Amino acid sequence: MKRIAPLLLLAGCAAAPAVQAAPAPGCAAALAYSSAHQGVAVLVLEDGKVRCSSDGVSTPQELxxxxxxxxxLMAAAAVQDRLLTLDEPASATLAEWREDxxxxxxxxxxxxAMTSGQASTVGRPRGYLDSVNAPLAADPGTKFQYGPAPMQIIGEIIRRKLAAASLDADPRRYLERRILTPVGVTIGDWRNGPDGAPLMPQGLVLAAEQWAKVGEFVRRGGTQDGKALVDPAALAELFKGSDxxxxxxxxxxxxxxSPSDDPVTRSTDIVAHAPTLPADLVVAAGAGDQRLYVIPSRRLTIVRQARLDIAALAAGKKSGWSDTHFLSFFLSPTGE
Known part of the structure; x- marks a missing residue:
């Protein structure tokens, strides 16, 4: 009899348990590497089957x-709902921007894409309206500036779009209703910002087994039970870089x-090693080397979570983590 993993993942049905398959060849080495770099959880799925798992995959962690x-993903759902288009001006919703x-x-x-011109401090999000009112530090479309302000502005746009459509205007509840609940994700927590609204650039707390469900949703092309939950064309646009x-x-x-020399882009070595990695790899990444890797061509969803050393981060100390090295354990036929 096959051993059934305790993890509940989607395999065509939200209630279907993921089957525990034979361990991936590189599993032990990957777990050791993650553990040596403050790791707390690793979960690897191939075709929805668990191929590698550490302890801690059921414990919620900050993403x-x-x-x-x-x-x-929320924006792609909003496109399907005809609340917005990706190339519409934000000022169509933000009336206060129309005179500038x-x-x-x-x-x-x-x-x-973080090219809207707002410069903001990583890790220090302001409220939605304060972010909307922030001055520009670069002409729109000319410079990549990673930070929380653009995501908070999206939160305000979604809030206003939903209110105009006479819907529940909370962006978090919209994302839960449209994507997370249908794919079976259970949220551990989601912190609010200084204005009491759910943070869009950070604050979501998920267990590895729950974050993996998000990855599987992306791997399946944004579908659940054969039904598209987001606009397919908009989903594809999420995985195209900017100039x-x-x-x-x-x-x-x-x-x-990438020509961008900002420290956040340079914090992951998938940029330097791009030619050696699957072209369809997409990554959700957070401070402390939190990672969700999705590789549709390899049928892989990989979650890695770790303890965040805030003091070391503030001091600019490098963690030594290599995304490329970690992925090599699962991309090499021998796991080496």
Whole structure:
């Protein structure tokens, strides 16, 4: 009799348990590598079957900026619901931007790509309206500037769009209703910002087994039980980089060479090693080397979570984590 893993994942049905398959050849080495770098959980699924699992996959952990990638999925759902289009000007919703020529030209795509011009401090999100009112530090579309402000602005846009449609205006509840609940995700927590609204750039707390459900949803092309929960064309756009930073799509990291020399882009070595990685790899990433890797061509969803050393992060100390090295344990036929 096959041993059934305790993890409940989607395999065509929200209640279907994931089957425990034979361990991947590189599993033991990957677990050891993760543990040596503050790791607390690793979970690897191939075709929805568990191929590698550590302890701790049922314990909710802060995703930090891994939260941002859920904002992209939320936008793709909003496109399907005809609440917005990716290339519409944000000022169609944000009336206060219409008198400023530069802000009036900012698109929702640019906000999701972090090329909308707002400079903001990583880890220090302001409220939705304070983010909307923040000055521009660059012309829209010209520079990649990673930070919380664009995601908070998306939160305000979604809030206003939902209110205008006479729907529940809470962005978190919209994401839960449209995607997370249908695919069976149970949220551990989601912190609010200084204005009491759910944080869009960080704050989501998920167990590895729950984050993996998000990855499986992406791997399946945004479908559940054969039904598209988001607009397929909009979903595909999430995984295309910008001219300013080809390694960052619309809230997802990509293995692409990039001219951007910002420290966040350079914090992952998938940029430097792009030619050696699957071209369809997409990554949700957060501080402390929180990772969700999705590789449809290899039928893989990989979650890695770790303890965040805030003091070390503040001091600029490098963790030594290598995404490329970790992935090699599962991409090499021998696991080496």
């Amino acid at each position: 930090w900026s891994g939260t941002k990638s859920l904002v992209g 020529p530069k802000k009036a030209a900012i698109t929702i795509r640019q906000l999701l 300013a930073n080809p390694a960052y799509g619309l809230t997802w990291w990509l293995p692409r060479a």
